[in-house]
Amino acid sequence: MGSLFVLVALLGACSQARQRESDASAGSASPDAAFVNGGDCAEAVEPGLPSDAGCVTSASGGDEVLLVYALLDEDSKPRSWRLRLTSDEHDIDQPLRAGSDFSYPRAVGASDVDGDGDQEWWVKVMDLAGHGAPWARLNLFFVTDDALTPLASGGKPLAINYGGISRFGEGAECKEGRLVLLRAEAQNPRNTRWTVSRRSFELRTTTALPSSATRTHS
Ligand SMILES: [Ca+2]
Numbered sequence: 001m002g003s004l005f006v007l008v009a010l011l012g013a014c015s016q017a018r019q020r021e022s023d024a025s026a027g028s029a030s031p032d033a034a035f036v037n038g039g040d041c042a043e044a045v046e047p048g049l050p051s052d053a054g055c056v057t058s059a060s061g062g063d064e065v066l067l068v069y070a071l072l073d074e075d076s077k078p079r080s081w082r083l084r085l086t087s088d089e090h091d092i093d094q095p096l097r098a099g100s101d102f103s104y105p106r107a108v109g110a111s112d113v114d115g116d117g118d119q120e121w122w123v124k125v126m127d128l129a130g131h132g133a134p135w136a137r138l139n140l141f142f143v144t145d146d147a148l149t150p151l152a153s154g155g156k157p158l159a160i161n162y163g164g165i166s167r168f169g170e171g172a173e174c175k176e177g178r179l180v181l182l183r184a185e186a187q188n189p190r191n192t193r194w195t196v197s198r199r200s201f202e203l204r205t206t207t208a209l210p211s212s213a214t215r216t217h218s
Pocket of ligand 1: 118119
């Protein structure tokens with residue numbers, strides 16, 4: 001149970017067949033991102049971005065491209081973050097309320113979570129530390145009118161955690177039109193007994209409604 005598993009669950013199982021294998025950045029953070037949390041930002045080279053933009057990551061799906069980028073201060077550090085979605089249909093550029101001095105947001109990938117044929121967008125909004133391993137929190141953005149709107153539950157963006165070590169992991173999957181948040185935890189020192197919890201949500205446009213919660217032991 002590791003981060004590879006949960007990433008596959010997020011970006012594989014939630015994707016429809018039309019997501020192209022050739023989309024180099026779909027399914028993962030941009031491999032060429034030349035910055036680290038808390039570090040200096042390289043200036044943006046992508047066309048159409050402000051002159052003070054930097055720390056750019058991208059994801060693509062079909063003809064759509066999502067950029068996550070920062071507006072930089074005079075020390076090449078982020079002072080705010082933005083999302084930009086471009087395609088034949090969309091030209092959206094808006095604030096992204098995420099990020100801190102030690103946690104820089106990134107574009108992660110695209111998948112059609114609700115099965116309506118339109119892409120939704122995974123964005124890492126926070127880095128977490130747990131069990132000595134990197135952990136991350138994602139939000140899922142839907143394209144609504146001329147905006148990117150995060151999937152929400154209880155009036156807040158739904159936190160979708162992923163990460164893992166040999167005996168504990170979190171992730172998500174799509175199952176029968178629902179988004180399911182997963183957590184698995186070993187119950188003995190040899191990792192031969194596990195408890196897996198599943199919290200299932202129905203998707204109503206951009207609202208995630210809790211529908212069931214189960215816990216199984218194996
Ligand atoms: Ca969709």
